[in-house]
Amino acid sequence: MNLPIHAHEYTDAHWDKHLNCTREFLRQPSISAQNVGVRTTADLLRGWLEAHGARVEFHGRETHPILFAEWNVGAPKTLLVYGMYDVQPVDGQPWTTPPFAAEIWNHPEGGESLIARGACNSKGPLMAFLHAVEALRATSGLPVNIKWTIEGEEEIGSFALPEFYRAHQERLAADAAFEPFWSQYTLEGQPHITLGTKGVMGLEFICRSGEWGGPNEVTHSSLGPWIASPAWRLLQALGTMVNEHQELTVDGIPPLGEIGPDDEQLLRKLAESFDNQQTLARLGTARFKRDLPPFELLRHIEFAPMLNINGLKSGYLGEGAHTIIPTEARALCDLRMATGMKVEETYQAVKDHLARHGYGDIEVLMDSGYPAAKTPLAAPVVQALIAAYRAHGFEPAIRPMEASATPYFLFTDVLGLDFSWGGLGTAGGSHGPDEWCSVAGLKALEKSAATFLVAFAEYGG
Amino acid sequence: MNLPIHAHEYTDAHWDKHLNCTREFLRQPSISAQNVGVRTTADLLRGWLEAHGARVEFHGRETHPILFAEWNVGAPKTLLVYGMYDVQPVDGQPWTTPPFAAEIWNHPEGGESLIARGACNSKGPLMAFLHAVEALRATSGLPVNIKWTIEGEEEIGSFALPEFYRAHQERLAADAAFEPFWSQYTLEGQPHITLGTKGVMGLEFICRSGEWGGPNEVTHSSLGPWIASPAWRLLQALGTMVNEHQELTVDGIPPLGEIGPDDEQLLRKLAESFDNQQTLARLGTARFKRDLPPFELLRHIEFAPMLNINGLKSGYLGEGAHTIIPTEARALCDLRMATGMKVEETYQAVKDHLARHGYGDIEVLMDSGYPAAKTPLAAPVVQALIAAYRAHGFEPAIRPMEASATPYFLFTDVLGLDFSWGGLGTAGGSHGPDEWCSVAGLKALEKSAATFLVAFAEYGG
Numbered sequence: 001m002n003l004p005i006h007a008h009e010y011t012d013a014h015w016d017k018h019l020n021c022t023r024e025f026l027r028q029p030s031i032s033a034q035n036v037g038v039r040t041t042a043d044l045l046r047g048w049l050e051a052h053g054a055r056v057e058f059h060g061r062e063t064h065p066i067l068f069a070e071w072n073v074g075a076p077k078t079l080l081v082y083g084m085y086d087v088q089p090v091d092g093q094p095w096t097t098p099p100f101a102a103e104i105w106n107h108p109e110g111g112e113s114l115i116a117r118g119a120c121n122s123k124g125p126l127m128a129f130l131h132a133v134e135a136l137r138a139t140s141g142l143p144v145n146i147k148w149t150i151e152g153e154e155e156i157g158s159f160a161l162p163e164f165y166r167a168h169q170e171r172l173a174a175d176a177a178f179e180p181f182w183s184q185y186t187l188e189g190q191p192h193i194t195l196g197t198k199g200v201m202g203l204e205f206i207c208r209s210g211e212w213g214g215p216n217e218v219t220h221s222s223l224g225p226w227i228a229s230p231a232w233r234l235l236q237a238l239g240t241m242v243n244e245h246q247e248l249t250v251d252g253i254p255p256l257g258e259i260g261p262d263d264e265q266l267l268r269k270l271a272e273s274f275d276n277q278q279t280l281a282r283l284g285t286a287r288f289k290r291d292l293p294p295f296e297l298l299r300h301i302e303f304a305p306m307l308n309i310n311g312l313k314s315g316y317l318g319e320g321a322h323t324i325i326p327t328e329a330r331a332l333c334d335l336r337m338a339t340g341m342k343v344e345e346t347y348q349a350v351k352d353h354l355a356r357h358g359y360g361d362i363e364v365l366m367d368s369g370y371p372a373a374k375t376p377l378a379a380p381v382v383q384a385l386i387a388a389y390r391a392h393g394f395e396p397a398i399r400p401m402e403a404s405a406t407p408y409f410l411f412t413d414v415l416g417l418d419f420s421w422g423g424l425g426t427a428g429g430s431h432g433p434d435e436w437c438s439v440a441g442l443k444a445l446e447k448s449a450a451t452f453l454v455a456f457a458e459y460g461g
Numbered sequence: 462m463n464l465p466i467h468a469h470e471y472t473d474a475h476w477d478k479h480l481n482c483t484r485e486f487l488r489q490p491s492i493s494a495q496n497v498g499v500r501t502t503a504d505l506l507r508g509w510l511e512a513h514g515a516r517v518e519f520h521g522r523e524t525h526p527i528l529f530a531e532w533n534v535g536a537p538k539t540l541l542v543y544g545m546y547d548v549q550p551v552d553g554q555p556w557t558t559p560p561f562a563a564e565i566w567n568h569p570e571g572g573e574s575l576i577a578r579g580a581c582n583s584k585g586p587l588m589a590f591l592h593a594v595e596a597l598r599a600t601s602g603l604p605v606n607i608k609w610t611i612e613g614e615e616e617i618g619s620f621a622l623p624e625f626y627r628a629h630q631e632r633l634a635a636d637a638a639f640e641p642f643w644s645q646y647t648l649e650g651q652p653h654i655t656l657g658t659k660g661v662m663g664l665e666f667i668c669r670s671g672e673w674g675g676p677n678e679v680t681h682s683s684l685g686p687w688i689a690s691p692a693w694r695l696l697q698a699l700g701t702m703v704n705e706h707q708e709l710t711v712d713g714i715p716p717l718g719e720i721g722p723d724d725e726q727l728l729r730k731l732a733e734s735f736d737n738q739q740t741l742a743r744l745g746t747a748r749f750k751r752d753l754p755p756f757e758l759l760r761h762i763e764f765a766p767m768l769n770i771n772g773l774k775s776g777y778l779g780e781g782a783h784t785i786i787p788t789e790a791r792a793l794c795d796l797r798m799a800t801g802m803k804v805e806e807t808y809q810a811v812k813d814h815l816a817r818h819g820y821g822d823i824e825v826l827m828d829s830g831y832p833a834a835k836t837p838l839a840a841p842v843v844q845a846l847i848a849a850y851r852a853h854g855f856e857p858a859i860r861p862m863e864a865s866a867t868p869y870f871l872f873t874d875v876l877g878l879d880f881s882w883g884g885l886g887t888a889g890g891s892h893g894p895d896e897w898c899s900v901a902g903l904k905a906l907e908k909s910a911a912t913f914l915v916a917f918a919e920y921g922g
Contacts, residue, residue: 033781089783093679156782198683202782209746216745218554218893221769221795222659222865224707225761228750231770232707239700246685246693284677285670289689300686308682309692310785311777315770316793320494321617321663321828322550323795324771324892332777334682334784367782404683431785432679 001391001458006139007450011131015443019114021048022127022442026102026116030123032086032156038064041085042152045126052134054148059168060160064152068168071133071146077457078145079381080174080417082406083126084154087118093433109282109428110438111187119437120427122181126150128423128442129180132449143457147174157202157368158407165410176381176456177411179421180449183389183396185282187426187441191389191396194421195263195377199337200405201346201369203307207234207362208328218315221323231314234329237359241307241350245290248307248335251356252349257303257338257372263400267302270399271295302401305346306336335369336405343369372401373408379418384456391451392424392444424448462852462919467600468911472592476904480575482509483588483903487563487577491584493547493617499525502546503613506587513595515609520629521621525613529629532594532607538918539606540842541635541878543867544587545615548579554894570743570889571899572648580898581888583642587611589884589903590641593910604918608635618663618829619868626871637842637917638872640882641910644850644857646743648887648902652850652857655882656724656838660798661866662807662830664768668695668823669789679776682784692775695790698820702768702811706751709768709796712817713810718764718799718833724861728763731860732756763862766807767797796830797866804830833862834869840879845920849913853885853905885909 011018030041042058042065049056054069064086090099097103099117107113118124136142149172151161165172183191209215213228243249259267274294280287288297310333315326337346347366354362375382377398389396411419425441425448472479491502503519503526510517515530525547551560558564560578568574579585597603610633612622626633644652670676674689704710720728735755741748749758771794776787798807808827815823836843838859850857872880886902886909 033783034779088785089777089779089781091777091779155784200784202784211747213746213748213750216747219745220865220892221767221771222797222863223744223762224767224769224797225765225864226749226758227744227746228707229770231773232703235696235699235770235773236703236705236707238696242693242697244697246689246697283684283688284680285674285688286672286677287674288687289674297687301684304686306682306685308685308784308786309690309696309776310682310783311779311787312692312696312773312775312790313778314773316550316552316772317774317778318495318550318552318772320550321793321795322494322771322892323616323661323663323769325769326772329773332782334782336683336685402683403686404681429678431681431783 001387001455003391004136004140004450004454007135008447010135010139011443011446018131018446019439022124023102023114025123025127026114026118027100029100030086030152031089032064032153033089035063038086038152042067045085045150048130052130053137059164066160066164067150069148069150071142073142073145075144075457078147078174079456080172080177081129081146081148082177082179083148083150084122085126085150086152086155087123088155088431090117095433104439107436110426110436112439113436114439114442115434115436117435120182120435121430124427124437124442125180125182125423125445128445129449131446132453136450136453143454147172159368161407162410162414165414169415172415174417176379177417177419178381180423180445181421182425182427182441182445183422184424184426187438187444191394191422191424192399193382193385193396194399194402196339196372196374196400197402197404197406197408199341199371199409201335201337201343202367203333203335203350204365205234205238205331205333205362206328206365207237210361212361215325215327218327219325221325224325227325229325231326231329234331234362237354237357237362238331240357241353248305250349250353252352253305253346254338255304256299257305258340259303262377266398266400267298268295270298270397274298301403302399303338305338305341308334310334337372339372339374339401341371343371370407371409373412375412375418375420380459381418381456382420384459385420385422385452387455387459388448388452392448462848462916464852465597465601465911465915468596469908471596471600472904472907479592479907480900483585484563484575486584486588487575487579488561490561491547491613492550493525493614494550496524499547499613503528506546506611509591513591514598520625527621527625528611530609530611532603534603534606536605536918539608539635540917541633541638542590542607542609543638543640544609544611545583546587546611547613547616548584549616549892551578556894565900568897571887571897573900574897575900575903576895576897578896581643581896582891585888585898585903586641586643586884586906589906590910592907593914597911597914604915608633620829622868623871623875626875630876633876635878637840638878638880639842641884641906642882643886643888643902643906644883645885645887648899648905652855652883652885653860654843654846654857655860655863657800657833657835657861658863658865658867658869660802660832660870662796662798662804663828664794664796664811665826666695666699666792666794666823667789667826668698671822673822676786676788679788680786682786685786688786690786692787692790695792695823698815698818698823699792701818702814709766711810711814713813714766714807715799716765717760718766719801720764723838727859727861728759729756731759731858735759762864763860764799766799766802769795771795798833800833800835800862802832804832831868832870834873836873836879836881841920842879842917843881845917846881846883846913848916848920849909852912853909
């Protein structure tokens with residue numbers, strides 16, 4: 001295929017404006033967990049979408065609306081695009097520059113980079129795609145019809161999106177689904193295409209004093225030999241759920257998800273060029289949890305379920321001493337679900353495990369959950385992305401699964417669509433301090449998005 | 462012995478004034494862990510002591526001074542009295558009336574009671590003793606010389622007191638030591654005399670990412686299959702230290718402290734009248750940690766060491782979800798030390814245990830620690846207290862050990878003094894919400910303190 005040269009020239013000519021617009025967007029906080037600036041961000045976004053010719057509707061919750069934006073240009077093919085405008089909290093993280101200042105500085109990994117919550121995940125890519133649409137409309141025109149759903153509660157579990165997708169299957173009808181996102185570790189490096197994502201479930205474990213024992217009120221800890229502690233109890237209960245590698249050992253939850261022979265083949269190929277030390281340096285950790293060969297490492301990150309402790313909270317959290325037995329203990333967790341795992345069955349397996357080990361009193365609250373999703377390598381929307389990367393001079397690496405979770409089951413299970421996600425560019429620090437995206441990468445993402453849209457229009461489906 | 466009738470009449474005549482003075486004292490916060498009002502309280506107390514004829518000095522830290530107050534009346538016997546003016550924090554506790562309002566209301570356990578942080582532990586008893594001194598001085602005169610050390614950091618580990626005692630052994634020379642404190646569960650019930658207290662050690666366990674693994678920065682939890690979690694690691698490390706009853710299983714820490722035959726005899730006698738259900742109701746818990754016969758229950762509360770989790774803290778502590786792997790996890794603990802256990806050896810045993818189980822990277826910070834203390838039943842200061850209770854019409858129950866910790870090792874190990882502590886009256890809610898002391902009990906404590914001072918002067922030593 002040929003590159004959409006005119007759209008790319010438009011991007012070059014308007015780059016200062018596009019970059020400033022993205023910074024302005026990042027300066028507007030949109031922390032869904034704390035409901036900070038979420039609706040304001042939705043309104044801001046609506047304004048920009050409408051200014052670029054989209055028809056926009058709000059759906060779902062007033063406070064965290066789903067934006068549905070549509071450009072119907074009468075093209076033969078229609079692409080359903082997914083985006084998100086909410087971000088994670090920033091509390092207690094050591095940021096070098098304020099998380100909502102969107103400063104530009106020389107990041108050790110990204111070079112000249114935008115530093116902001118959402119720069120990587122995922123307000124940066126959202127704006128890059130918006131600007132790619134602008135560039136195409138201003139030059140050769142949009143080659144496909146676009147339906148764009150942009151949610152404001154991805155980071156807290158995408159509450160409203162499933163219902164919205166289920167309720168509007170006809171309006172969301174399309175040939176395939178797509179999400180713009182970074183695919184490179186370095187701007188010269190091989191882009192990655194991934195054929196699926198894990199699922200995730202938000203769980204909170206709460207141990208409260210009750211019939212089993214524990215103090216009804218916060219009590220002097222000298223009574224410890226008589227009164228059991230909810231903190232010890234929660235700690236011991238959680239301890240029964242994992243092995244020495246912090247891996248789940250719960251009946252009904254497999255050690256690894258389903259892996260087809262094609263995926264195994266892809267993993268073996270990736271393992272050949274896997275660089276342990278480079279990966280550890282990129283992750284910022286001294287060692288892998290387990291000392292495994294590359295194929296096994298890849299199999300674990302892509303196919304192993306995992307119970308992560310996001311937060312642990314009991315008793316006195318202040319400074320100094322406070323000699324008490326607390327009345328409750330809480331562990332905020334996420335459970336990463338591998339291919340083949342089902343939400344309700346997994347939730348039940350966790351509760352059954354606790355009951356079987358004598359911890360039936362421990363509450364397990366599920367605040368959200370969705371399963372893993374898979375798409376075939378042969379799907380036109382995947383092949384179009386491969387073609388786009390090749391047009392930019394890159395041969396992509398293909399991975400079976402992404403470790404992180406995105407509700408792509410909505411494409412596959414609800415709408416019956418194949419999907420892909422990607423774009424050139426590099427970014428990082430997702431959910432942590434000094435989240436960043438390369439400025440050059442942002443431009444590469446914008447250009448490659450335009451290329452992909454043209455490729456998808458051309459690619460036989 | 463005869464009751465000091467005139468002093469008791471003085472108490473009755475001045476009761477409104479004494480009660481108001483105690484409420485005023487309780488309204489002044491003195492939270493040592495947060496350094497709230499501590500020095501102000503010390504200054505207030507100094508004023509009252511001097512107004513009652515004591516010579517007062519400040520020692521130790523400027524912010525948390527030790528008050529040394531002395532009445533030298535040229536009596537043959539001298540009593541060293543211990544007191545404390547600091548209190549525990551109140552954060553996050555559901556108080557019915559504000560903790561520093563010192564309201565009076567009908568408490569379900571105490572009847573007409575003063576509700577305030579410190580009412581029970583131990584600003585109430587401190588004021589009762591001060592008023593007993595006032596009553597004796599205004600009537601028959603003080604029958605003994607009094608040296609009173611009153612510290613402002615008992616709740617955070619009595620940092621300065623040991624050094625002060627060691628440095629001033631001659632000035633603190635006395636015939637015995639004493640602390641005024643509640644001894645009854647109800648105002649009609651049998652007072653308790655206890656012949657020792659456990660020791661305590663403040664420990665913080667900190668697991669940080671490091672050479673063993675874990676993320677150097679807060680990281681997206683999708684990386685859980687590769688990057689180990691400090692939260693899981695701390696939880697698993699602590700889990701190796703206790704059995705299914707949450708009891709310590711650490712080499713070098715005995716399951717039970719040393720028990721002499723006299724103490725065992727006393728325990729067996731107490732076991733005869735031990736009421737399980739009444740005790741559970743008083744403690745506010747559905748059941749004992751272990752289903753044991755009364756003698757064993759008493760042996761555990763008085764002689765078992767215990768590692769209590771006071772606070773557990775890791776990762777995201779806010780509302781909503783935040784899918785991260787934290788970089789550290791902390792457990793704030795106290796380790797209750799039984800008779801015969803030594804501070805440094807116990808601390809080393811904990812660290813050795815962790816190292817032996819592969820958790821040598823986990824930091825164990827000790828912020829304070831002191832051993833248990835014992836006094837013989839035959840000591841004059843104990844016999845004087847028994848005589849005082851009998852003069853008030855009560856036959857005391859004698860217990861070998863107190864579950865809670867007080868630095869009485871300073872009396873025994875540093876100054877070589879026998880000691881006792883007690884007084885009539887009832888109070889509760891120590892360290893928790895709605896801490897209380899019975900108003901009638903406060904008066905009973907004041908009167909019995911006067912009686913005890915007279916008894917101690919009379920009792921053959």
